[in-house]
Amino acid sequence: MDINEKALLYRAQTGDRRAAETLYERYYLDIYTYLFYRVSDKTTAEKFSAEVFVRMIRRLPQFTDTKITFISWLYDIARDLVDEKQQAYQPELFDETIQGSNQESQSKSANRSFKLAISHLNDQQKSIIVHRFVEGRSVKDLVKITNKSERAIQSLQHHALKSLKIALEREESI
Amino acid sequence: MMPRRFDRILDDCLLRMDRGESLMDILAVYPAQAEKLKPLLLVAMLSRALPQPVPGYTALRVGKNQLLAEMASMQAEDSFIKPKPVRPPREGIVDRLARSLKQLQPAYRFAMLSLVVILTGGFFTLSASASGLADNIMQTLYFSFDQVGELFQLGPDSDKSMGEGILFSSDYPLPDSPGNFPGDYKYFLFEESEKNEEGAQPPGNEEPGNQGESDKKFNYGENTSYGFGEDEGQGSGQEQNQDNDNNSDGEKDNDNNKDGEKDNDNNNDGEKDNDNNSDGEKDNDNNKDGEKDNDNNSDGEKDNDNNKDGDKKEKDNNKDGDKKDKDK
Numbered sequence A: 001m002d003i004n005e006k007a008l009l010y011r012a013q014t015g016d017r018r019a020a021e022t023l024y025e026r027y028y029l030d031i032y033t034y035l036f037y038r039v040s041d042k043t044t045a046e047k048f049s050a051e052v053f054v055r056m057i058r059r060l061p062q063f064t065d066t067k068i069t070f071i072s073w074l075y076d077i078a079r080d081l082v083d084e085k086q087q088a089y090q091p092e093l094f095d096e097t098i099q100g101s102n103q104e105s106q107s108k109s110a111n112r113s114f115k116l117a118i119s120h121l122n123d124q125q126k127s128i129i130v131h132r133f134v135e136g137r138s139v140k141d142l143v144k145i146t147n148k149s150e151r152a153i154q155s156l157q158h159h160a161l162k163s164l165k166i167a168l169e170r171e172e173s174i
Numbered sequence B: 001m002m003p004r005r006f007d008r009i010l011d012d013c014l015l016r017m018d019r020g021e022s023l024m025d026i027l028a029v030y031p032a033q034a035e036k037l038k039p040l041l042l043v044a045m046l047s048r049a050l051p052q053p054v055p056g057y058t059a060l061r062v063g064k065n066q067l068l069a070e071m072a073s074m075q076a077e078d079s080f081i082k083p084k085p086v087r088p089p090r091e092g093i094v095d096r097l098a099r100s101l102k103q104l105q106p107a108y109r110f111a112m113l114s115l116v117v118i119l120t121g122g123f124f125t126l127s128a129s130a131s132g133l134a135d136n137i138m139q140t141l142y143f144s145f146d147q148v149g150e151l152f153q154l155g156p157d158s159d160k161s162m163g164e165g166i167l168f169s170s171d172y173p174l175p176d177s178p179g180n181f182p183g184d185y186k187y188f189l190f191e192e193s194e195k196n197e198e199g200a201q202p203p204g205n206e207e208p209g210n211q212g213e214s215d216k217k218f219n220y221g222e223n224t225s226y227g228f229g230e231d232e233g234q235g236s237g238q239e240q241n242q243d244n245d246n247n248s249d250g251e252k253d254n255d256n257n258k259d260g261e262k263d264n265d266n267n268n269d270g271e272k273d274n275d276n277n278s279d280g281e282k283d284n285d286n287n288k289d290g291e292k293d294n295d296n297n298s299d300g301e302k303d304n305d306n307n308k309d310g311d312k313k314e315k316d317n318n319k320d321g322d323k324k325d326k327d328k
Helices: A003-013 A017-039 A042-062 A070-085 A105-118 A123-134 A139-146 A150-173 B003-018 B023-029 B034-048 B057-077 B093-103 B106-130 B132-152 B155-161 B193-199 B208-213 B232-236
Strands: B165-169 B186-190 B218-221 B241-245 B253-257 B263-265 B273-277 B281-285 B292-295 B302-305 B313-316 B324-327
Touching: A003 A017, A003 A042, A017 A042, A017 A070, A017 A123, A017 B057, A042 A070, A042 B057, A070 A123, A070 A139, A105 A123, A105 A150, A105 B034, A123 A139, A123 A150, A123 B034, A139 A150, A150 B003, A150 B034, B003 B023, B003 B034, B023 B034, B093 B106
Parallel strands: B241 B281, B241 B302, B253 B273, B253 B292, B263 B281, B292 B313, B302 B324
Antiparallel strands: B165 B186, B186 B218
């Protein structure tokens, strides 16, 4: 965490509205993307994203960056939120809200198959696939986000790709 | 193959894919693992090809408004951290002292300043006295007073001694000085050239044949001490005090030797010597010049008195604890 982010966090912790807005704008897309591939629904992802930032501002006075980075802490809030609400919502899987929905039908079909396949992965594998391949983060970034070692991330991405391949084969066969 | 090693190979292939290498190139690097790697890399390529979801603008605004509303409610509950008060920068010692002085009453302020001035002056005085410069000044002053006193004691033959020059030098080396020890004070007399030709001994290692060549001859009183400074304890009378007085010219010597010392008095001219040597010294008095020597040596000093210069009367009242006199 750089010194600017520390200063920004401190200002937000003291109730600075501008600092809180800056944090929201900086991290909204990451949280939304993660939630979109977790819940597979645009509207639910938007709703959950707003809820994540409300929870963030409630818990921000207790946050300390000694054990965990801010982005990792934010993903933890999103993951907890999804786990809490998983029973409550009925996801409308793979609606046409994704950008590129107006593309060719073949591409739509591939996207739909992929999202169905990813829904069969466990939470860790989903997170790795989304962060590593959809968001395009590096292994070092994942080490910071997940608080795991580089070797564990390499092993996790290997198993996530293997599971996704099996899930894709299953979906295509259907 | 170890699974851990395969994890690393897969990660390396994904990095190559990030850099833009083609699938065939990547698989060519690891041909043994190409069969296993290919399906995984295809899935990874498919995942990367997925479009990024874009949130709606309305949802973004609604989310921000919810955040700010929550902040407002928290501020009402005073749930945020209270910002730490910003400390003014620490002032230095000088600033603090100046502020303290300003707060004092004028009398106390004056007293403080006076104390500082006195302490500072005392410090510098002590430093100056501890240094060698002060010693030089004090010694020079002492010598000056001593020589003024000697001038008044010269008596009726003082007109002959007026030609003598007295020079003290501690800073400048003498050109032909045989005993030119650094830091040692030289006392020398330069006399008229005709006097030196009569029988003056050459100073130092000079040969007697070369004496008459120079117009002026210098008689150096080496290791002359003036009662302070180094080796002051020699004036106790316990040391061997040696007087060398080569009296060969019909003078009268008065030597009061009372202390059992050895006196070498080569008096070749039937003169009267009164030597009251009372301090255990050794006197060598080669008096060959017909002068009268009154040497009341009572302080344990060593006197080398090679008196050959035709002076009639010399008085050496050396009672001040000096170490050694050489009067050539």
